[in-house]
Amino acid sequence: MPAQNAQVLFPVNVDGPFDYEVPYGMEIVPGDFVFAPIGQQMKLGVVWGLQPAEDGRSLKPLAQKKSCPSLPPIMLKFVDWTARYNCASPGMVLRMVMSSYKALEPSPVVTHFRPSGNTDLRLTAARQIILDKGGPFPARASEIAERAGVSAGVVRGFAEIGGLLAESLPVDQAFQIPDPDQEGLDLSAGQRDAAEKLIAIQKKPGFSVSLLDGVTGSGKTEVYFEAAAEALKQGGQVLVLVPEIALTQAGMKRFEARFGAVPAPWHSALGDAERRRVWREVASGRAKLVVGARSALYLPYPNLQLTVVDEEHDTSYKQEEGVIYNARDMAVVRAMLSKQSVILASATPTLESLVNARMGRYNHIVLPERPGAITLPDIDLVDLKDHPPEKGDFLSEPIIEAAWTALSRGEQAMFYLNRRGYAPLIICRHCGDKLKSPDTDSWLVEHKKTGRAICHQTGFSMRMPKVCPSCHAEDSLTSVGPGVERIAEEAARHFPEARIEILSSDTSGNPEMIRQRMARMEQGEIDILVGTQMVVKGHNFPNLTFVGVVDGDLSLVGGDPRAGERTYQTLVQVAGRAGRADKSGHALIQTHQPQHEALQALAAGDRERFIAAELSMREMLGLPPYGRLAGVVVSGPDVKRTEDLAHKFVSLAPRAEGIEILGPSEPPLARLRGRFRRRILIQANAGIDLSAYMRNWRQRMKVPSKYRLHVDIDPQSFM
Ligand SMILES: [Zn+2]
Numbered sequence: 001m002p003a004q005n006a007q008v009l010f011p012v013n014v015d016g017p018f019d020y021e022v023p024y025g026m027e028i029v030p031g032d033f034v035f036a037p038i039g040q041q042m043k044l045g046v047v048w049g050l051q052p053a054e055d056g057r058s059l060k061p062l063a064q065k066k067s068c069p070s071l072p073p074i075m076l077k078f079v080d081w082t083a084r085y086n087c088a089s090p091g092m093v094l095r096m097v098m099s100s101y102k103a104l105e106p107s108p109v110v111t112h113f114r115p116s117g118n119t120d121l122r123l124t125a126a127r128q129i130i131l132d133k134g135g136p137f138p139a140r141a142s143e144i145a146e147r148a149g150v151s152a153g154v155v156r157g158f159a160e161i162g163g164l165l166a167e168s169l170p171v172d173q174a175f176q177i178p179d180p181d182q183e184g185l186d187l188s189a190g191q192r193d194a195a196e197k198l199i200a201i202q203k204k205p206g207f208s209v210s211l212l213d214g215v216t217g218s219g220k221t222e223v224y225f226e227a228a229a230e231a232l233k234q235g236g237q238v239l240v241l242v243p244e245i246a247l248t249q250a251g252m253k254r255f256e257a258r259f260g261a262v263p264a265p266w267h268s269a270l271g272d273a274e275r276r277r278v279w280r281e282v283a284s285g286r287a288k289l290v291v292g293a294r295s296a297l298y299l300p301y302p303n304l305q306l307t308v309v310d311e312e313h314d315t316s317y318k319q320e321e322g323v324i325y326n327a328r329d330m331a332v333v334r335a336m337l338s339k340q341s342v343i344l345a346s347a348t349p350t351l352e353s354l355v356n357a358r359m360g361r362y363n364h365i366v367l368p369e370r371p372g373a374i375t376l377p378d379i380d381l382v383d384l385k386d387h388p389p390e391k392g393d394f395l396s397e398p399i400i401e402a403a404w405t406a407l408s409r410g411e412q413a414m415f416y417l418n419r420r421g422y423a424p425l426i427i428c429r430h431c432g433d434k435l436k437s438p439d440t441d442s443w444l445v446e447h448k449k450t451g452r453a454i455c456h457q458t459g460f461s462m463r464m465p466k467v468c469p470s471c472h473a474e475d476s477l478t479s480v481g482p483g484v485e486r487i488a489e490e491a492a493r494h495f496p497e498a499r500i501e502i503l504s505s506d507t508s509g510n511p512e513m514i515r516q517r518m519a520r521m522e523q524g525e526i527d528i529l530v531g532t533q534m535v536v537k538g539h540n541f542p543n544l545t546f547v548g549v550v551d552g553d554l555s556l557v558g559g560d561p562r563a564g565e566r567t568y569q570t571l572v573q574v575a576g577r578a579g580r581a582d583k584s585g586h587a588l589i590q591t592h593q594p595q596h597e598a599l600q601a602l603a604a605g606d607r608e609r610f611i612a613a614e615l616s617m618r619e620m621l622g623l624p625p626y627g628r629l630a631g632v633v634v635s636g637p638d639v640k641r642t643e644d645l646a647h648k649f650v651s652l653a654p655r656a657e658g659i660e661i662l663g664p665s666e667p668p669l670a671r672l673r674g675r676f677r678r679r680i681l682i683q684a685n686a687g688i689d690l691s692a693y694m695r696n697w698r699q700r701m702k703v704p705s706k707y708r709l710h711v712d713i714d715p716q717s718f719m
Contacts, residue, residue: 002052002053003021003022003024003052003053004021004022004050004051004052004053005019005020005021005022005050005051005052005053005054005057005059006019006020006021006022006028006034006047006048006049006050006062007019007020007047007048007049007050007051008020008034008036008045008046008047008048008062009045009046009048009079009090009091009094010038010043010044010045010091010094011044011045011091011092011094011095011097011098012043012091012092012095013089013091013092014089014090014091015089015090015091016090016091017045017048017049017090018036018038019059020036020059020060020061020062021053021058021059021060021061021062022050022053022061022062023061023062026062026065027065028047028050028062028065029047029050029070030047030048030049030050030070030073030076031046031047031070031071031072031073031075031076032046032047032065032066032070033045033046033047033065033066033068033070033071033104034046034047034062034063034064034065034066035062035063035064035065035066036060036062036063037060037063042063044066044098044101046071046076046094046098047070048076066104068104068105069283069284071097071283071300072283072300072301072302074301074302074334074337074338075097075300077337078298078333078334078337079093079094079097081333081337082323082325082330082333083323084691084692084695085325085330085333085691085713086323086324086325086691086711086713087691087694087695087698087711087713088323088324088325089323092322092323093298093323096295096298096322096323097298097299097300099275099279099295099298099299100272100275100276100279100280102272102275102276103275103276103277103279103280103283106170107170107171107172107276107277107280108170108171108172109168109169109170109171110140110168110169110170110171111140111141111166111167111168111169112137112138112139112140112166112167112168112169113137113138113139113140113141113144113155113159113164113165113166113167114137114138114139114164114165114167115131115137115163115164115165116162116163116164116165118162118163121161121162121163123163126148126150126154127154127158127163129148129149129150130144130148130150130154130155130158130163130164131163132148133147133148133149134147134148134155135147138167138169141155141156141159171273172273172276172277172280172281173277174281174286174287175261175262175263175264175281175286175287175288175289176260176261176262177261177288178232178255178259178260178261178263178288178289179259179260179261180228180229180230180232180233180259181229181233182258182259182260184222184225184226184229184258185222185258187219187222187223187226188219190218190367190368191218191219191222191223191367194212194214194223194365194366194367195222195223195226195227197210197363197365198210198212198223198224198226198227198230198343198365199226199227199230201227201341201363202227202230202231202234202305202306202341203230205339206339207335207336207339207340207341208335208341208342208363209332209335209341209342209343209344209356209361209362209363210341210342210343210344210362210363210364210365211312211343211344211346211349211353211354211356211357211362211363211364211365212224212343212344212345212346212365212367213345213346213347213349213354213357213364213365213366213367214345214347214366214367214368215347215367215576216347216572216573216576216577217576218347218367218368219367220310220345220346220347220367221254221310221345222258223367224240224308224310224343224345225255225258225259227306227308227341227343228240228259228289228306228308229258229259230306231305231306231341232259232288232289234305235303236288236303236304236305236306236340237282237285237287237288237289237290237301237302237303237304237305238288238289238290238304238305238306238307238308239290239291239292239296239297239299239301239304239306239307239308240255240263240289240290240291240292240307240308240310241292241293241294241296241297241307241308241309241310241317241327241328241331242291242292242293242310242311243293243310243311243314243316243317244267244268244293244294244316245316245514245534246310246311247265247267247291247292247293248514248515248518249512249515250515250518250519251291252265252291255289255291259289261289263289263290263291264278264281264282264287264289264290264291264292265278265290265291265292266278266290266291266292266293266295266296266299267292267293267295267296268293268295278290278299279299279300282299282300282301283299283300283302284302285301285302285303293316294316294317294319294327295319295327297327297330297331297334304334304338304340305340305341306340306341306342306343307331307334307335307340307341307342307343308342308343308345309327309328309331309342309343309344309345310345310346311345311346312328312344312345312346312349312350312353313346313348313349313350313353313569315566315716318716318717320712320716320717324710324711324712324713326714326716328344329714332344344362347572347573347576348568348569348572348573350565351565351611351614351615351618351624351625352624352625354611355615355625356625377547377575377576377578377584377585377586377587378584378585378586378587379571379575379587379588379589379602379603379605380586380587380588380589380603381552381588381589381591381594381599381600381603382396382398382399382588382589382590382591383591383592383594384396384590384591384592385592387590393490394482394486394487394490394550394551395415395487395490395491395494395548395550396590398588399415399548399550399588399590400494402546402548402586402588403415403491403494403495403528403546403548404495405546406545406546406586407495407498407527407528409545410543411543411544411545411546411583412521412524412526412527412528412529412541412543412544412545412546413527413528413529413544413545413546413547413548414528414529414530414531414541414544414546414547414548414574414577414578415487415491415528415529415530415531415547415548415550416531416532416547416548416549416550416574417482417483417484417487417530417531417532417549417550417551418532418533418551418570419445419481419482419483419484419532419551420445420447420456420483420484420504420505420532421445421446421447421448421454421456421483421484421485422445422446422447422448422449422479422483422485422486422489423445423446423479423480423481423482423483423486424443424445424480424481424482424483425443425445425479425480425481426443426444426445426446426453426464426477426478426479426480427477427478427480428468428470428471428473428476428477428478429473429476429477429478430468430471430473430476431468431470431471431473431476433468433469433470433471435453435465435469435477437455437457437458437460438460439458439460439671439673439674440455440457440458440460440669440671440672440673440674441668441669441670441671441672442455442456442457442458442669442672444460444462445483446464446479446483447485448485448486448489449485451463451464452464453465457669457672458672458673464477465477482550482551484502484504484530484531484532485502487530487550488500488501488502488530491528491530495527495528498527498528499525499526499527499528500526500527500528500529500530501517501520501521501526501528501529501530502529502530502531503517503518503521503529503530503531503532503534504531504532504534505532505534514534521541521544522541522542524543529541529544533570541577542583543583544577544578544585545578545583545584545585545586546578546585546586546587546588547574547575547577547578547585547586547587547588548587548588548590549571549574549575549587549588549589549590550590551590551591552567552571552589552590552591552599553591553592553593553596560717560718561618561621561623561624561629562716564596564597564598564614564617565598565614567598567599568598568601568602568610568614571589571598571599571602572602572607574587575587575589575602589602589603597610597613597614598610598614601613622683622685623683624714625686626686627683627684627685627686628683628684628685628686628688628690628714629681629682629683629684629714629715630681630682630684630690630694630711630712630713630714630715631679631680631681631682631711631712631715631718632646632649632679632680632681632682632709632710632711632712633667633677633678633679633680633708633709633710633712634646634649634664634677634678634679634680634707634708634709635672635675635676635677635678635707635708635710636675636676636704636706636707636708637674637675637676637706637707638676639676641707642675642676642677642678642707643664643676643678645678645703645704645707645709646663646664646678646680647664648701649664649680649697649701649709650663650664650680652697652700652701653697654693654696654697654700656688656693657685658684658685658687658688659682659683659684659685659688659693660682660683660684661680661681661682661683662680662681662682662683663678663679663680663681664678664679664680665678665679665680666678666679667679667718667719668718668719669719675708679718681715681718682694690713691713694711694713698711
């Protein structure tokens with residue numbers, strides 16, 4: 001065999017692979033894990049490519065091939081694509097893929113025991129009990145001991161004389177195999193029709209994207225289950241991406257009910273042992289059904305046949321730190337590279353996906369019905385100029401009355417406000433100072449329940465001060481504006497008899513607490529739920545018939561070009577909580593801007609009108625999907641130097657037609673965790689390869705240490 005060189009990519013912040021000599025006799029292929037020297041260290045990397053050795057070029061040799069399965073070839077392409085598109089380091093993308101080093105080792109083993117069937121042994125009473133009560137076998141010594149009420153030493157002693165046989169079993173068990181033929185839920189005619197279409201698409205080989213578009217409660221999950229069943233029948237792997245917050249036990253139970261097997265889970269809170277188990281089982285192809293948050297996309301599936309992105313509009317698919325990417329978009333890329341199919345599901349699809357569907361690039365599958373329900377709720381606007389709440393209050397007369405009506409019928413009501421805590425702002429009446437986070441340009445939020453003032457950007461928290469930190473006046477601090485705690489307090493005044501609870505990420509702490517509160521709401525043990533964003537993620541409250549949106553204007557302000565769309569999506573999802581099964585619902589939205597197009601279209605129940613207005617506005621301004629955006633954030637410890645760097649970067653921009661550069665400017669979060677920030681926005685015509693442009697530009701500047709420059713392709717956050 002002629003001498004070869006190997007390119008090896010390491011999971012570190014580098015621009016590409018390094019070259020090594022392949023030692024004589026070492027057989028490797030791309031995707032193999034190898035140890036190779038980098039600086040003074042020996043590091044684990046992945047063979048990215050092989051080439052005939054060049055004469056006269058002397059390279060360090062690879063140290064060793066790791067004996068473990070290699071990465072599937074598709075993952076190499078996917079890493080490169082992700083890095084190129086998002087202007088990220090391929091090494092850092094590989095690091096996302098290598099998320100469990102322990103998964104590269106075989107599972108640890110544990111000794112199990114089972115009866116040997118040897119009848120020649122003298123059985124003491126304790127040994128007889130082990131045989132009678134120690135099962136089911138095989139089991140660990142400790143399990144047998146506990147069931148039999150003896151010590152583990154007695155169990156081991158029995159094994160030593162031959163009464164029990166010991167065997168080593170892997171700690172990491174395989175996942176149950178999902179059964180696609182198990183009977184699903186009864187589908188309505190409309191659902192059946194949509195499911196048939198998706199099954200037909202799944203049967204055709206090759207790349208496809210389908211937008212599954214249906215109002216809240218139309219049964220999208222049951223419909224994509226059928227496409228998943230088809231992919232499983234073909235022997236492939238299926239990945240269902242869901243927003244992290246929807247990864248509750250209740251959510252997993254639906255998969256179990258349909259496929260008779262618990263899916264492999266993947267999310268940020270997974271422990272090391274479970275992480276290692278899932279990674280290894282996915283890599284081997286044995287885990288057939290994975291349900292996970294966005295990073296589950298970077299597990300090494302050798303045979304992925306279908307990816308479902310549920311709630312495709314959800315902003316949590318965008319990773320904002322480290323490698324900045326949008327898992328929804330990367331799922332489509334992954335499918336394109338491996339020629340498989342993707343389903344994007346949503347009640348409120350993004351305009352980008354809708355336009356792709358209308359242009360025929362995506363299959364558009366619409367679920368028009370809401371089985372069992374009469375209609376979507378009636379949505380009305382409450383103009384706060386005409387119906388101002390009482391002084392110091394935030395709930396207007398019409399909202400209070402509508403809630404009364406629901407409660408008097410024995411039904412439930414919900415007040416929605418996407419603001420945690422008691423008040424978003426604490427101000428001193430004496431000197432006018434606002435309480436700010438010490439190292440971040442963000443106001444502290446009062447949390448009355450815990451008696452603390454908290455920064456929601458960084459998690460900084462302090463006891464609510466008794467005196468003003470600036471002027472030291474006593475009892476001068478006053479709370480401005482509403483948070484969910486304050487709305488709950490106000491609701492308790494209006495509805496003294498009602499059982500009122502708050503649902504937000506800090507009142508409810510962990511996912512299990514959230515699940516319990518959801519269950520109480522579902523079972524009618526709560527009359528009024530006051531909730532944040534948390535409540536909009538696809539939960540079923542059959543007896544909830546009224547939703548009051550406290551501040552419909554909240555997300556209409558700010559520099560985010562998708563603000564109108566976000567407001568529309570959120571309000572549709574919130575209003576969609578009202579009225580399920582056999583009861584019709586009603587939603588009221590309080591607003592200072594009743595003329596806003598998003599709110600008007602919402603009140604009219606006219607999605608088409610909203611989409612048309614929003615699209616024509618975006619077309620006029622050249623915003624996505626008619627143009628492309630990239631964001632750049634420059635940050636560092638010194639304000640002047642950060643500003644200078646941002647200006648210098650702008651001056652280095654390559655000249656190109658159809659590109660407009662805005663900024664640098666001071667973003668709303670001009671300081672975060674002690675670092676100053678400047679933002680640059682790049683707007684490009686639709687046909688331009690903005691990733692290539694940004695990559696070229698980025699390479700023109702070396703950023704000094706302690707300073708950072710992040711490129712964000714298709715930014716979702718403008719903070
Ligand atoms: Zn003061």
